Amino acid sequence: xxxxxxxxxxxxxxxxxxxxxxxxxxxxxxxxxxxxxxxxxxxxxxxxxxxxxxxxxxxxxxxxxxxxxxxxxxxxxxxxxxxxxxxxxxxxxxxxxxxxxxxxxxxxxxxxxxxxxxxxxxxxxxxxxxxxxxx
Numbered sequence: 001x002x003x004x005x006x007x008x009x010x011x012x013x014x015x016x017x018x019x020x021x022x023x024x025x026x027x028x029x030x031x032x033x034x035x036x037x038x039x040x041x042x043x044x045x046x047x048x049x050x051x052x053x054x055x056x057x058x059x060x061x062x063x064x065x066x067x068x069x070x071x072x073x074x075x076x077x078x079x080x081x082x083x084x085x086x087x088x089x090x091x092x093x094x095x096x097x098x099x100x101x102x103x104x105x106x107x108x109x110x111x112x113x114x115x116x117x118x119x120x121x122x123x124x125x126x127x128x129x130x131x132x133x134x135x
Contacts, residue, residue: 001099003027007060009053015109016053018060021099026119028053028077028089029103029111038088042079050079050090051110058122066123073126077114089114 001021008017017029030051033039044050059069074081080088091112094100105111
């Protein structure tokens with residue numbers, strides 16, 4: 001899998017990053033979630049994981065030709081939002097060796113692959129209530 005860097009939200013030691021892939025998907029790199037109070041609210045099937053990223057990370061979708069990266073709907077793959085302005089994103093664990101070789105992935109971070117269509121749905125105006133749960 002080939003990745004194209006879209007952007008990152010960095011502070012010293014932290015580097016949530018967004019990539020576009022050549023498989024009509026996005027790779028979201030973020031902090032591993034260890035907090036039991038968050039994990040207990042989720043059903044994470046085998047082969048999937050969750051990462052925490054600033055909601056602003058999605059603004060980098062403009063680098064992939066999107067008019068805006070403003071999240072307007074908090075639906076899957078965003079499973080929860082936190083009081084700190086971050087979101088918990090769920091998806092298949094990224095284990096593609098070629099993709100991982102293109103990234104810097106510290107031990108406290110992980111990455112997931114999510115379909116382009118599911119990420120695009122986050123940017124659409126909501127027609128009704130979103131069923132996203134705050135953490």
